[in-house]
Amino acid sequence: MIGSNFLRAFIRDEEGATLTEFAFVAPILILMVMGIFDMAHTQYTSALVNGAMQKAGRDLTLETAGSLEGTIDARVIDSVSAVVPGTATVTLEKLSHFDFEDIGEAEEFTDAGTFDGICNNGEVFVDANSNGQWDADRGEEGIGGARDAVLYTAVVSYPRLFPMYGLAGLPQEVELRASTVLRNQPYDQQDETVTIGNCD
Template identity: 80%
Template sequence: MIGAPLLSRLRRDSDGATLTEFAFVAPILILMIMGVFDMAHSQYTSALMNGAIQKAGRDLTLESAGSSESAIDARVISEVQIVVPDSATVTLEKLSHFDFEDIGEEEEYTDNNGDGACNDNEPFVDSNGNGQWDANRGETGIGGARDAVLYTAVVSYPRLFPMYGLAGLPQNVELRASTVLRNQPYDQQDVSVNTGNCS
């Protein structure tokens, strides 16, 4: 049986209190530190992507862009791969449009049945010439003279720190960087218009 003097002495003994308190605080502190590093890395990668895509956008506006397009794309990918894990995937998307106001717009169609969708053989303007109605009227590639081009880089990679589960974050980071450019007026712009019918 423990005597009263011993219990009194144990209550006054504070040895090891700091270690116990740190055991409570440490997980939260470590989670916060990893979260800060994870956000900082994502922000740095995003800034680097934006810089690379802006430079590529300026290079792609030139008349000679068609012959150097693959080299420009490779440079963007290599600049991004410097700061992301080896398992990262970097994809580039280029959509050309007749004008800036066409970017992100769906192809025009006549909504005969009023249901807000292109269907039931309703006629549409096939802006990108692919033979089907699209929610984005852009044509794949950098287009031709005077075309407005939306150039986007998408990178996806697993998080660098294993805290995503505790913080409720997805396992993979996905970052996007875009720029809009207009090709130089080195030729007449293609104004051909195709039509079709929605299925």
């Protein structure tokens, strides 16, 4: 008789139910909170990088940009470094083009013989950036000269701040890209040197 009363009392006992329910809900709640913080930090960093690039783009259009290029780059890196982990990498890329319509365009080539859409087998190409090889982007490295259109890009890579990225199906590394396009001031005649090469 004592045993059955104890069993009934044990079944009706609800002490500790809240703790058990919280144990089921807590992982999902923690994952959501960390995810919100992670997304907020990523968006904030992205906005900051875009702002730094816009400011750098305005500064690089000046005639004196050549002598200040290192200082302008350092400002962008410092702005980003203030909000990302110390292990982050910030890479700055500058490609100058003769005109805006050249940005993102491949160097022209004569697709002879196999007509495979690939520059190969000694096919002739226009070496717009004079680097001796065919490129998918005809831009020349650097800020170029007078009147050139420049694509200035920052690539920021850093490990996620919160350790639960795997549970959410996110990659461990965050990579952000921000670009700005500018045109150098017309302080001189624009130089366009075009050479011809052969594809490998």
